[in-house]
Amino acid sequence: xxxxxxxxxxxxxxxxxxxxxxxxxxxxxxxxxxxxxxxxxxxxxxxxxxxxxxxxxxxxxxxxxxxxxxxxxxxxxxxxxxxxxxxxxxxxxxxxxxxxxxxxxxxxxxxxxxxxxxxxxxxxxxxxxxxxxxxxxxxxxxxxxxxxxxxxxxxxxxxxxxxxxxxxxxxxxxxxxxxxxxxxxxxxxxxxxxxxxxxxxxxxxxxxxxxxxxxxxxxxxxxxxxxxxxxxxxxxxxxxxxxxxxxxxxxxxxxxxxxxxxxxxxxxxxxxxxxxxxxxxxxxxxxxxxxxxxxxxxxxxxxxxxxxxxxxxxxxxxxxxxxxxxxxxxxxxxxxxxxxxxxxxxxxxxxxxxxxxxxxxxxxxxxxxxxxxxxxxxxx
Numbered sequence: 001x002x003x004x005x006x007x008x009x010x011x012x013x014x015x016x017x018x019x020x021x022x023x024x025x026x027x028x029x030x031x032x033x034x035x036x037x038x039x040x041x042x043x044x045x046x047x048x049x050x051x052x053x054x055x056x057x058x059x060x061x062x063x064x065x066x067x068x069x070x071x072x073x074x075x076x077x078x079x080x081x082x083x084x085x086x087x088x089x090x091x092x093x094x095x096x097x098x099x100x101x102x103x104x105x106x107x108x109x110x111x112x113x114x115x116x117x118x119x120x121x122x123x124x125x126x127x128x129x130x131x132x133x134x135x136x137x138x139x140x141x142x143x144x145x146x147x148x149x150x151x152x153x154x155x156x157x158x159x160x161x162x163x164x165x166x167x168x169x170x171x172x173x174x175x176x177x178x179x180x181x182x183x184x185x186x187x188x189x190x191x192x193x194x195x196x197x198x199x200x201x202x203x204x205x206x207x208x209x210x211x212x213x214x215x216x217x218x219x220x221x222x223x224x225x226x227x228x229x230x231x232x233x234x235x236x237x238x239x240x241x242x243x244x245x246x247x248x249x250x251x252x253x254x255x256x257x258x259x260x261x262x263x264x265x266x267x268x269x270x271x272x273x274x275x276x277x278x279x280x281x282x283x284x285x286x287x288x289x290x291x292x293x294x295x296x297x298x299x300x301x302x303x304x305x306x307x308x309x310x311x312x313x314x315x316x317x318x319x320x321x322x323x324x325x326x327x328x329x330x331x332x333x334x335x336x337x338x339x340x341x342x343x344x345x346x347x348x349x350x351x352x353x354x355x356x357x358x359x360x361x362x363x364x365x366x367x368x369x370x371x372x373x374x375x376x377x378x379x380x
Contacts, residue, residue: 005299006072008032013071016078017044019342020274025049027290038067045343061085068093075297077273079106096250096297097272105272108150108181115267118246122267125183137182144185147171149178188258192226194240195254195278197292197302204241205302209233210277222277222313223367235265252293254278283338283357284311310363312370316354318347320377330376331356
């Protein structure tokens with residue numbers, strides 16, 4: 001353990017007050033840490049379980065400094081925090097991961113250029129700053145393609161499919177006519193992700209590869225272990241560890257990837273934080289991704305990421321609340337199901353309100369039960 005390790009009793013400042021911050025706070029407080037949150041939303045879901053809440057926008061430097069003054073280390077749970085703000089805080093308190101990591105990742109073009117320079121495989125792409133560059137980008141990328149805004153998009157926001165050249169103008173308008181990246185659409189066999197942690201001294205612990213299914217661009221289910229060959233698993237782990245090392249990342253990081261028919265693995269996106277596809281670790285692994293993040297940013301030895309049981313996670317979206325409160329007895333009556341609700345209000349279609357884990361020695365059976373639970377919740 002590092003001589004500079006932050007032990008229980010220290011205070012962790014979290015920029016962002018969503019469900020990732022909430023679960024991070026749960027685990028940090030269980031371990032004996034104090035937690036402060038900066039977020040603009042009154043009674044945000046992370047603040048509900050934190051020790052104190054600085055209510056302010058994520059780009060409010062003076063408010064962020066107030067958080068830092070009361071913290072022994074600062075981290076973030078969303079890429080919407082300005083990297084320049086992190087750079088200012090680094091003069092006052094350890095910030096993990098740091099401004100350099102966030103600056104590289106939060107701009108899609110910078111992220112892709114970083115991957116290209118480092119030699120990591122990804123789909124062909126080209127920048128699009130204005131409509132005049134569209135023709136040149138098309139020549140580099142080809143069709144079908146996807147036009148993605150460089151900043152701020154998640155869960156499919158600020159993205160538009162471009163099946164053929166005459167659809168490019170409409171796609172440009174759909175994403176708000178702002179700087180973007182055009183990338184080749186990947187005809188993938190499977191989407192996977194690797195969640196891992198890298199400590200301050202460079203040590204790494206890797207969680208089992210997760211197999212993900214999206215609906216309407218939002219993560220629907222995560223299945224672990226993923227149905228991939230040992231070769232694909234090793235390659236996915238190698239790529240994820242290489243990215244964390246190249247970034248100099250400290251904390252948990254998730255790398256989303258495509259597996260194509262010949263077994264080639266391509267990088268899709270990097271999330272320099274705890275991740276939705278890692279929620280299975282909070283109940284199905286020896287050490288959750290949230291405890292692991294606390295360990296990494298506080299300079300503690302990393303925990304054991306081993307899987308205790310095959311598991312399937314299914315997200316619960318606000319659509320379930322449209323008619324009435326979902327019948328939670330559907331979940332609570334099953335001894336192998338774990339219900340996680342985030343405390344968000346109000347529910348809205350597409351808004352992530354919670355998730356369910358189903359643990360079973362047979363992952364196929366777990367998947368069937370998870371889908372059955374969701375159907376029953378939908379039917380009310």
